[in-house]
Amino acid sequence: MTDLSAFPITRRWPATDPEAIQLYAFPTPNGVKISIALEELGLRYEAHKVTLKPEDVKSPAFLSLNPNGKIPAIIDPNGPNGAPLGLFESGAILIYLAEKTGRLMGNGTAERLEVLQWLMFQMAGIGPMFGQLGFFYRGEGASIQDRRAKDRYIAETRRLLSVIETRLDGQDWLCGSYSIADIATAPWLRMLCLIDAREAVGWWDHPNCIAYLDRFLARPAVQRGLVTPPRD
Template identity: 50%
Template sequence: MIEVYSWATPNGHKVHIMLEECGLPYRVHAVDIGAGDQFKPDFLKISPNNKIPAIVDPDGPDGKPISLFESGAILLYLAGKTGRFLPESVAERYEMLQWLMFQMGGVGPMLGQAHHFRIYAPEKIAYAVDRYTNEARRLYGVMDKRLAKSRYIGGKDYGIADMAIFPWLRSWKNQGISWADFPHLKGWFDEISARPAVIRGVDVLTGQRRPLDVDPKAREMLFGQTQYARR
């Protein structure tokens, strides 16, 4: 039984989806990032960067327990553990890995900034809103162009690159995106949205989230000085 420490965010949903797709037994432990659970000592032992998700697999390599943080690393671990959703061919594997890194280094951070400055920032800074909205559109354009010639973002088969990217695009409205501008990406998005494992994965912990605009403590935990304390 894999222990999953997570919350209902795009990075959390990546791992939830992968676990559902693989059919691995897992147990979810809610890490309420609005309440500050990510700063608790027990969680920091497995996620020293105080970010979700993290996992503990009691049946790790050589039968020994392993703990992992960083969603991309967890996806790679689960793909290796199950032999699924990462191609065996070396060339196809690296083709998919480059798109996984594209998500980790571009889609996640940049769309996260778009969310922050468009939705959550206490003051609307036009330069920041324009910068990250334009970058979101640029990234959507890169993916749309890719999907004009490939059924899936990572290659000919569905895999961890698709699982990593999909949850971030569910908030396309908050990113200032019109699907009319990205028809190939929209077709991919609709296909992934309909997968039963994806539907189950994005439902994990969703009912426990609270709107930030009515939760000042959550805003402080996520965007205030608390997050910068050394631990």
Template identity: 55%
Template sequence: MADLSAFPITTRWPAANPNIIQLYSLPTPNGVKISIALEELGLAYEPHPISFSTNDQKSPEFVSLNPNGRIPAIIDPNGPDGKPIGIFESGAILLYLAEKTGKLIPTDAAGRYETIQWVFFQMAGVGPMFGQFGHFYKFAADKVANNSYPMERYRDESKRLLSVLEGRLQDRQWIMGDLYTIADIATFPWLRGADVFYGGREVLDYKSFPAVMAWLERCIARPASEKGLNIPQRPA
């Protein structure tokens, strides 16, 4: 039986099975990246929902694993050299899981770095810009009712990023061609979220990006996506 006592987070969210990966998350665009990857990889894991309504992510127990106070985070009891390891930041977790299993990433060095650069493209561009767009479009619309600049700025930058993806996906099934990778998993939940959560499909003019839309549908239709998009279940 793995000993996870070195991780204070397990005192608040005890592991029913400490021998498998512990996932601390919520079904947000960043959170579902990891549940989808775990489902794709067939790795056993135990999800622990982190409630934003009670600021679980700011609790001392959670911050002990992720000092930044953001989901997702994991503990892998079978980390490097067989020792438990805790990891935060969705991009870092995706890369860790891919390298742990040798899946969802090319095996050659050039392909590996090409994939990583597209993961960074999501982390540095798509996530922050789509998130800011959604904030001003859905949640802070009343605060900027007399100033259209914030929403327009992030709308236009999000559309620019969509155009970059549109170019990349011309005649490609996935971002890396024939291989479905962590680059796809990192990116598509944000495009889906901008539609189903923020209601921004029309404002972002999704119909003008047919290659992206076809790719998004392929990503969502994967069995691992259908399951992972709803894990963990939101607290009641």
């Protein structure tokens, strides 16, 4: 049996199945990226709910795995050369899982790089900008009277949606075939619906995005990943 005792996080969130990938997450857009990928790839994993509260993500146990104090993070008991591997940052984890299985990252160098560029687009643009929109539109920032921040992130979200809309013209997925770029991006589009920002960002003016999210949400692996670990 694999010994994960070198990872202090396992004392706070013990591994029931130490031979499985250990996922530490909460069902936010970033968190569900990894549970969805694990489901799509059919990898054996065990999910631990780590809330966004400081007593969880800022605890010494969690910081021992991710010093940045953000979900998600994983431990793969069968990492490179068979040794356990701890990893944080959702983009890095998606790349690792895709490379581990040889799936969801295109075929050949050119397709792989295409997937990586759209993954980086999500990491550098979609995630930060949509996240700030959520804060100023529905989160703690919604009570701020000065509208400049809210208006800025609404405008930037509209712009980024138009980029995705154009990219999806004539194709089902961002890189032709389904990939980790879609797993990274679609949960953030879903977030716009969950916070009821669709009218503000002109959601209904983006039919390709609407159809894209519907296709994504219809996937059985996505449906399982979206509720893993459960919020309650």
